[in-house]
Amino acid sequence: MQAKTIQAPVWKRLSLQVWDFWGWVTLLVYVFLALFIVYPLFSLMATSFYDENGAFSLQNYVDFATLKYFRNALWHSFAVSGLATFFAILIGVPMAYVTTRYNVRFKGLMHILIIMSLVSPPFIGAYSWILMLGNNGFITNFLHDIGLHIKSIYGMHGIVFVFTLQLYPHIYLYVSGALKTIDTSLEEAAESLGMSAWKRLRTVTLPLIFPTLSAGALMVFMASFADFGTPMLIGQGYKTLPILAYEQFISELGGNAAMASTLSVVLILCTTLILFAQRYIVSRKNYAMSGMRTPKVKQLRPLPKFLLTLGALAVVTVSIIPQATVIVTSFIKKKGPVFHKGFSLDSYREILFRVPKAIINTYTYSIISILIMVVAGMLIAYVLVRRKSKLTAAMDSILMLPYVMPGTVLGISLIIAFNKPPIVLTGTWVILVIAYIIRKIPYTIRSSTAILHQLDRNVEEASISLGVPPAKTFFKTTARLMAPGVASGGILSWITTINELSSTIVLYFGATATISVTIYSEVFTSNYGTGAALASILSLTTLVSLLIAYFVSGRKEMNV
Structure with missing residues (x-):
């Protein structure tokens, strides 16, 4: 008598296929997109249909x-x-x-x-x-x-x-x-x-x-x-x-x-x-x-x-x-906002004494953002390339929304969405980091997907067939192979993050000001020397980052 094979119900088989590690990654990405892109955008559109008295109009x-x-x-x-x-x-x-x-x-x-x-x-x-x-x-x-x-x-x-x-x-x-x-x-x-x-x-x-x-x-x-x-x-x-x-x-x-x-x-x-x-x-x-x-x-x-x-x-x-001008100007001798003949480090001394917090904020927020972007970008890229479906296609479309959202618009939408309970983020550094991730993660995703298309799936399949879980296979094998390509995209995300002004000018609070916002404020108050010193710091950081990207990519031509 032939043994009868007992199969699990269809819904259970599907759930086992979907709710593996990558299923949970897909779910978490959708939660993030819904919370920080779709919901703010919906709040922005809804607000536009109300007058100052709160009536629909x-x-x-x-x-x-x-x-x-x-x-x-x-x-x-x-x-x-x-x-x-x-x-x-x-x-x-x-x-x-x-x-x-x-x-x-x-x-x-x-x-x-x-x-x-x-x-x-x-x-x-x-x-x-x-x-x-x-x-x-x-x-x-x-x-x-x-x-x-x-x-x-x-x-x-x-x-x-x-x-x-x-x-x-x-x-x-x-x-x-x-x-x-x-x-x-x-x-x-x-x-x-x-x-x-x-x-x-x-x-x-x-x-x-x-x-x-x-x-x-x-x-x-x-x-x-x-x-x-x-x-x-x-x-x-x-x-x-x-x-x-x-x-x-x-x-x-x-x-x-x-x-x-x-x-x-x-x-x-x-x-x-x-x-x-x-x-x-x-x-x-x-x-x-x-x-x-x-x-x-x-x-x-x-x-x-x-x-x-x-x-x-x-x-x-x-x-x-422009880059050469701000560097030279930053070394010109000054007294108050007025330039004098000769060169000195007055502007740099002044920014270190007056606005050191802005410099610390810029690098702190950018480092936090880039770490999240690199890890999340690699995971999202894997889902988009290796787990193609209607769900991932929709995810890709939502991720494209920041391309058509100017920074000021993103900032306004985040404030409207998170300026009242149950989630209040306005005035915190967290809202700045979220804005940077939303605006800049496409660079990392693009570089990650490009390298994934070039990697053979056989290595991953061999690892999984030997009993290594998908998550461990990704971090121990795939992620290491992706690292050189992802690094260049991550560095470009880093460069654009430290230079971000449009969303920051809307979202920052006094204690969370960054270099770009401070430069903007210094120019408006005619403190060109200190503005030039801060701009020189950004330009030097950008140059060093580009050189790192050049060497990380194996001294190939850099493309943005």
Whole structure:
């Protein structure tokens, strides 16, 4: 008589498959996302539908649509972001083409300096140009002394100028990667048909790299559209939507949380529409190519080589000037807010005496954030890559939300959600760490997923088949193999965290101020020496972090 096999009920078999270690990881990630992304976003949207008396109303949206003050801010945001994206393309594409296709000199140095200018926060660039081209800037004064009167950096043109120099590296990095892998047989076919070099570039090369170029342009647009510090420092009345949301939320006459929420919702809608528009445009055409014949670097004659190297170095030099300016300014002798001839360490002595807490806070919060981001990023990446399902696809979509949420909007949503029981986080350092994790963890997840796609599953399966639990297998085997790739993404998360201003300016309390907030305050009170010293600390930390990332990655090219 054949033995009868007794099977467990279907629900129990499913539960055993789902509620292993990775099932619990998925659940915990969803709890975190629901609590700190979905719930704050829902609270923000709900608040926008209530007036100041707490009654349900659409008046906030009516005011936004009818009042010129609000419409102008939206137009200003689109104007500066659109122009910055246009000029970033004009600079970034030629720079990428020259450095990838021709044997110009100092490529490695230029690559590092371009990344350095990208990861430095835009508000430091704005602050540096104020020192040079402000109403009392040293270049402005020098030109006035020789009889040349130029317009100061303040206003729309200054915002576009700073954004362009700060963000064109996005275009450069994206397009450089595409140009290195493009199939040259298509360009050679066009050349054999008698097509001129310019027409070949315009009708063959650029269309082939359009998806990558559009992704870089999207990054530039989103970054400039969401930026708070640069328009605030040099706008002088030229208000953009993030500034207006901040001012409505934090006002000397009492903030209007409902209107601030409305402006925040409009910001999210605009960035989401731009994201979908970019994806729709790219999806309309097929850009596939074999990639079997990658381009070779063309050897130039001495004169063209010298001219192209000189032109590329000129662009890089101008873009790195802000970092050099703040470092030099930090050593100029000062008495109070006034600079004097000579050099000294006065500014550094003053910050160590007056604002040491801000320096300690910056590194403490960033270290806590990065430790959580690295561990959580690796676990989330494993779930997304190895445990694909509708649940993980939805998780991936929610994790993308911070891309369309400007820092000020995230800060406002967290305060609205956690400013009252049962969970009160406003005014604590915890809310800052949460904001940093939400905004910066995508860098770590991206680097972790990239390395996971390259790892063979056989090693993990062999370990589990020998009786090692999945959790132990991950931490003893998979995590160690992932570590080098994850480290570079973690360092980039660290760099952007220590430089974060947009969310910090909304969330910080006096005792939780960071370096970026203190620089912002010092510039507004005309203490340029101490502001420069603090900015120099951030720039030095950024440079050291980039060098560490360079060596950790095996001295390969760094890409952001």
